[in-house]
Every structure is written in structure tokens, then in C-alpha cells.
Amino acid sequence: MRARARHKHSHPRVVFQRRTPRTLTANKMAAAAVDEPRAHPAMSSSGQSSVPSLHASRPPIRDNLETETSSLQDETVDECLPFLLGEEDLGWRNDHGIPHLDRGRHIKFLHKQLGQLPGPFKAADSSRPWIFYWCLHALTLLGEDVASYRQRLIETVRPMQNLTGGFGGGFGQTSHLATTYATVLALALVGGDAAYEVVDRRSMWRWLSSLKQPDGGFQMCVGGEEDVRGAYCAAVTISLLNLPLDLPSDSPACAAGHTGLFSGLGEWIRRSQTYEGGVSAKSGFEAHGAYAFCALGCLSIIDSPHRSIPGYLDLQRLISWLSSRQYCPEGGFSGRTNKLVDGCYSHWVGGCWPLIEASLSGPQEGFAADSAAVGEAEPESLFSRAALIRYIMCCCQDLSKRGGLRDKPSKYSDAYHTCYVLAGLSSAQHKWTLASARPEAQVLGTDQWVATPYMRGEQIFDESDRVCTTHPVYVIPQHKVESILDYFASKAGF
Numbered sequence: 001m002r003a004r005a006r007h008k009h010s011h012p013r014v015v016f017q018r019r020t021p022r023t024l025t026a027n028k029m030a031a032a033a034v035d036e037p038r039a040h041p042a043m044s045s046s047g048q049s050s051v052p053s054l055h056a057s058r059p060p061i062r063d064n065l066e067t068e069t070s071s072l073q074d075e076t077v078d079e080c081l082p083f084l085l086g087e088e089d090l091g092w093r094n095d096h097g098i099p100h101l102d103r104g105r106h107i108k109f110l111h112k113q114l115g116q117l118p119g120p121f122k123a124a125d126s127s128r129p130w131i132f133y134w135c136l137h138a139l140t141l142l143g144e145d146v147a148s149y150r151q152r153l154i155e156t157v158r159p160m161q162n163l164t165g166g167f168g169g170g171f172g173q174t175s176h177l178a179t180t181y182a183t184v185l186a187l188a189l190v191g192g193d194a195a196y197e198v199v200d201r202r203s204m205w206r207w208l209s210s211l212k213q214p215d216g217g218f219q220m221c222v223g224g225e226e227d228v229r230g231a232y233c234a235a236v237t238i239s240l241l242n243l244p245l246d247l248p249s250d251s252p253a254c255a256a257g258h259t260g261l262f263s264g265l266g267e268w269i270r271r272s273q274t275y276e277g278g279v280s281a282k283s284g285f286e287a288h289g290a291y292a293f294c295a296l297g298c299l300s301i302i303d304s305p306h307r308s309i310p311g312y313l314d315l316q317r318l319i320s321w322l323s324s325r326q327y328c329p330e331g332g333f334s335g336r337t338n339k340l341v342d343g344c345y346s347h348w349v350g351g352c353w354p355l356i357e358a359s360l361s362g363p364q365e366g367f368a369a370d371s372a373a374v375g376e377a378e379p380e381s382l383f384s385r386a387a388l389i390r391y392i393m394c395c396c397q398d399l400s401k402r403g404g405l406r407d408k409p410s411k412y413s414d415a416y417h418t419c420y421v422l423a424g425l426s427s428a429q430h431k432w433t434l435a436s437a438r439p440e441a442q443v444l445g446t447d448q449w450v451a452t453p454y455m456r457g458e459q460i461f462d463e464s465d466r467v468c469t470t471h472p473v474y475v476i477p478q479h480k481v482e483s484i485l486d487y488f489a490s491k492a493g494f
């Protein structure tokens with residue numbers, strides 16, 4: 001909905017009109033012409049109406065100001081409704097109008113992406129570590145064991161590490177925080193001592209120290225841009241590798257009096273919260289869902305989320321902005337105000353909620369998965385899990401021979417969207433609880449998180465379509481996080 005608040009004195013007549021755009025087919029015009037939203041008789045195995053009215057028609061309140069943005073939004077709704085309503089043949093659907101997660105096709109798609117790629121992918125050469133992470137992570141969410149990729153990954157990424165520290169996107173390429181982050185996570189995903197030992201921790205520490213800036217943030221590469229991705233990628237790398245937090249005296253940040261890699265970082269993130277309540281790349285830019293996740297993830301590493309998130313961000317305004325990202329009838333999230341839903345924000349925005357919930361509830365000492373409240377005893381969610389699951393299952397799956405997951409029905413599937421759509425599906429299907437918190441900020445990696453299936457309300461997806469869990473801060477499976485933390489816990493120095 002985009003009904004805009006207007007000052008009643010300067011605009012005495014506020015008219016919300018239902019519009020019927022020229023692009024509507026006769027079939028859709030019939031659905032748009034009704035006065036009240038209605039449930040659509042999507043065909044299910046029982047033959048009963050199954051799609052809630054909220055997801056079966058256009059929004060009931062509309063602004064009559066037509067702009068390029070509103071037209072694109074209308075087109076997106078028109079694009080999604082047939083998939084939500086079952087007019088597009090997605091094969092079998094359950095009584096809620098939800099198709100199966102086609103694991104077999106998606107797994108095949110991901111293995112293919114890890115093999116030889118066609119020529120046009122040369123443009124993505126410097127993003128190869130990302131492709132490793134996206135595919136390996138998505139495979140683990142689908143329950144696949146990725147250890148068979150260990151040796152190949154080790155041999156592929158070893159030459160990408162520079163003597164001066166960090167990983168480039170390929171041999172001889174400049175070290176960059178994004179490719180370093182993706183490589184470290186990919187190595188953690190395949191696991192094992194030989195994979196962990198690929199990383200030269202001493203040069204990594206020196207390189208990260210050279211990226212630390214006088215204002216507290218991190219550049220993405222030496223002389224490169226400084227933004228909240230850098231803060232998150234650095235925090236993940238530092239904590240997973242158990243790097244010393246002290247800064248060497250030649251770090252640019254020392255000139256401003258910083259003595260540690262994390263000093264001034266929370267304050268730097270605070271400045272990236274915008275007037276809307278969301279988080280931008282850095283101070284003065286537009287709020288964006290991916291930066292919100294990076295900010296929350298980084299804050300959850302430098303201290304426990306119930307202290308650091310409300311300590312550095314205006315939580316209520318952030319919740320308001322995040323809540324506004326979920327659209328109806330689509331059910332998915334957008335990344336920015338007045339932008340369209342996109343499957344990848346299922347993670348970038350959807351993945352914010354476990355961290356927000358933990359910051360609101362604080363640690364639940366003594367919590368164990370088998371003692372968790374289930375069903376109606378569980379706390380209500382701050383977003384509609386069912387709506388997100390509906391968008392993902394109906395609109396984001398490529399159910400053709402190609403497989404994989406996508407932004408929206410008109411887009412091709414790719415490794416990036418397959419990874420983050422599945423991560424979002426996982427966070428909608430599970431509840432993460434901060435079971436215990438570290439005693440103080442500097443004791444990294446000791447917050448205890450517990451995942452349980454989310455069971456409150458009617459479950460709209462088949463149990464066989466529940467994907468695996470992924471750690472709410474590190475976005476790889478929890479046991480993979482614990483393994484790499486355990487390995488480097490014994491290596492306080494170099």
C-alpha cells in the first residue's frame with residue numbers, strides 16, 4: 001500500500017481510487033473490479049478455496065497519483081498474482097495453495113553453478129568466491145553435505161590470497177573485504193583443518209588493520225569505499241578467525257586514537273541510521289535492507305545483540321522501517337521505500353528479525369530446544385512468516401528444468417538469489433533464541449543461539465519442505481560456525 005499521509009489543510013480532498021491499469025487482462029480485470037478482496041479458488045488437492053484474500057487481489061487502498069514507481073508496482077502485482085492464485089501451473093499445491101519446494105531441481109542447479117560456467121560469466125570472474133559461498137550455503141540449507149567440495153575449494157582459493165593479506169576475486173586480483181568474507185565462509189562451509197589453514201591469519205590481521213579508518217569504519221579495500229558492508233565483513237572475518245583485536249601502530253585508525261579493530265565501530269554504525277529508521281551504506285545515504293542486516297550482524301558480533309543493537313540504533317524506528325518492507329499481496333520484502341519486492345530481501349530483511357527479536361527479549365537463560373514453547377505459546381512474530389513463505393514458494397521458484405530461485409517470476413534464477421531466498425525461507429520457518437549471552441563485549445563468539453521450528457499458527461507449507469537452519473549472525477550452519485570457532489580458539493596469537 002502506498003497511501004500517503006497529506007496535510008489536511010493544504011490538501012482538503014484525499015482520494016484513494018482503485019485503478020485498473022491498461023495492462024490488465026480481462027481475467028485480472030474481473031478480479032480487480034470487485035469491491036472487496038476475496039479468496040481465490042486456487043485448486044488444491046481437496047478442491048477448497050485456499051489463498052487468503054490479502055494475497056488474492058490488489059491492495060484495497062490506493063493513492064490516485066500515478067508515477068513511474070506506482071506503475072512498476074502495479075506491474076509487479078500483476079506479475080505475482082497469477083503465481084499466488086494458482087493460475088500459473090506450478091504443479092501440485094497443498095490446501096493452502098502452496099507448491100512443494102523442488103529440492104531436486106534446485107540442488108542440481110547449484111551443483112551446475114559450481115562447475116564450468118558459460119562464457120558470459122567472465123564478467124563475474126572477480127566474484128567467484130561469492131559463487132562458492134552462495135552455492136555451498138544454499139546446498140547446506142537444502143540438506144546437502146558439501147564436504148566433497150573441500151579439496152577443490154582449497155586448491156581454487158589458495159592462489160587468491162595475497163601475501164599482503166586478504167583474498168581477491170582471483171589470482172593476482174586486489175584483496176577485497178567482500179571476496180575475503182565470502183572465501184572465509186566458503187572455507188568454513190566445507191570445513192576441516194586443511195580448509196581453515198588456508199588462511200594466513202597474521203597477514204589477514206595486518207591487512208584488516210590497514211582498512212580500519214580514523215572514523216571507526218572499514219574500507220572495502222585499501223583506498224576503496226567505506227561502508228557498512230565493510231563493517232560486517234570485517235567483524236565476521238575477525239571473529240571467525242579469532243584475530244587479535246589490537247591495532248598495530250601503522251593502522252590509519254591509530255591517528256584518531258583508536259586502539260582496537262572494533263573501537264568506534266558501533267558509533268560509526270549509529271551514524272548510518274537514516275531519518276526513515278533504516279540503515280544506509282554510510283551516513284547520508286538511502287536506507288537499504290541489505291545494509292540493515294549488515295549493521296545488525298556487525299553489532300551482534302561486537303557485543304550481544306540485546307546490548308549493542310538498542311545501544312547504537314533507534315530500535316523502534318528501525319522496526320517500523322523493516323515492517324514497511326513487507327508488501328501485500330506479494331508477501332515478500334522490498335529493499336527500499338517505494339521499491340519492488342525481491343526474493344533476496346527474504347534474507348536481507350527477513351534475516352534482521354531474529355536479531356531484532358533477540359535484542360528485544362534478551363538472553364533466555366536456561367533455554368533449550370526441547371523446553372521451547374511451541375504453537376500458540378510462542379511469541380508472535382514481528383513480520384508475516386506465512387506471507388513470506390507464500391511469496392517464496394509460489395513466486396521465487398524456477399520450476400522449469402533450469403531450477404534455482406529468483407527475485408520474482410519475470411527474472412532468471414541465479415546462485416545469489418538461490419542462496420538468499422533459501423536463507424529467508426529458513427528464517428521464516430524457524431525461531432532463533434539467544435539462549436545465553438557473553439559476560440562482556442570483548443568475549444567474541446560465545447553467545448549461544450538455539451533454533452527451533454516455528455510452530456505458531458497454521459503451517460501453510462508441507463513439513464517435508466522445511467529447510468535447514470542457518471546461523472542468524474554468520475549465515476552458515478551453526479555447527480560450521482562452532483567448528484571454525486573451536487579450531488581457532490586455541491590460536492590466540494599467530
Ligand SMILES: [Zn+2]
Nearest residue numbers: 342343344407
Ligand atoms: Zn534480488
